[in-house]
Amino acid sequence: MKPPPGLFSSPTSDVCKLKRSLYGLKQAPRAWCDKFRSTLLQLSFEQSCVLLLVYVDDIIITGTDSSLITSLQQQLKDSFHMKDLGTLTYFLGLEVHYNSLGVFLNQCKYTQDLIALAGLQESPSVDTPLELNVKYRRDERDLIPDPTLFRQLVGSLNYLTITRPDIFFAVQQVSKFMQNPCHLHVVDVRRIIRYLSGTSTRGLFFPSGSPIQLKAFSDSDWAGCSDTHCSVMGWCMSLGDSLISWKSKKQDCVSKSSTEAEYRAMYTACSEIIWLRGLFAEIEFPQSSPTSFYADNTSVIQIATNPVYHERTKHIEVDCHFIREAVDRRVIPLPHVSSDLQIADMFTKSMARQCHRFLLGKLMLVDPPTSI
Incomplete structure (x- = not known):
């Protein structure tokens, strides 16, 4: 920030006190939220x-009350200069489609713009985002002289994971090399x-008749990071x-x-x-x-349901054991699922084509329904 021309007749160390927020300042979002x-x-x-x-x-x-929504819109217009854009169809790169079966979200235009930014419009497509069993290291040779485009692409891919969980693990892997790619x-x-x-048109489908019952899947590899030997964990939550x-995410410490x-x-x-259950309770959809x-992993289930601290778990931080309290309070049961049906596998490792496609269907990550 520089003072307006003519405010000071000569160079000085004086500063100006800003009495209101200006667009672009780091304080602007907080000031807007407070207002x-x-x-x-x-x-x-x-x-x-x-x-x-x-x-x-x-x-x-x-919401469910259209008259209350209309009243709120009018009250907000009285306080702010606002424009009503009607039914939601596009929001920050997110495309929203409706039909009688449910709601479909994707980022097709954003994806096409990203492909153009990379200059890959004419390149052949591949079936999976990562090669199978690929390992990434920081100390690879041949540093690129200008990493600007690389950082732009990785940042754009990270935003695309809003509707594309199938690339989340791949993006997490390449994000580790933003400094020296x-x-x-x-x-x-x-x-x-x-x-x-x-797969530029692919997105998330939310069926209208889906039950409002939360369920979760969790998984981890072991020492998956070649540089730190930390493990990569993944989880996903579904509502119906x-x-x-x-x-x-890569874990913060090495597991034995x-x-x-x-x-x-x-x-x-x-x-x-626990956070999601609290959120649903706030919006009047409590999990009964x-x-x-x-x-x-059957060993994990046994540790979580066993109140005895034995030698194989005594080195684990105490706060990790709060999962036992969740089991005791009947917040969660821990049913076993076979590795072939573990949906969270997609967030911890690269996969073969058939397994990748199978889990996509379990995640309700599909191409646009024909009626949209």
């Missing part, structure tokens, strides 16, 4: 059947984009048949066994389950029954 929150409180806005999703100055309003890492990013070029939350790695993954996923939490 918007205070306005809603002045309007006596409370938890009800109307929900607002606020992203900076873009707002989605939804090599030519091999560029090849990996280009493969992800070539995969997208053949609709995928609503997912994650792929695959059981410990999966136990840590379950601990992180259990935190998300425990959340089924599926794991494919």
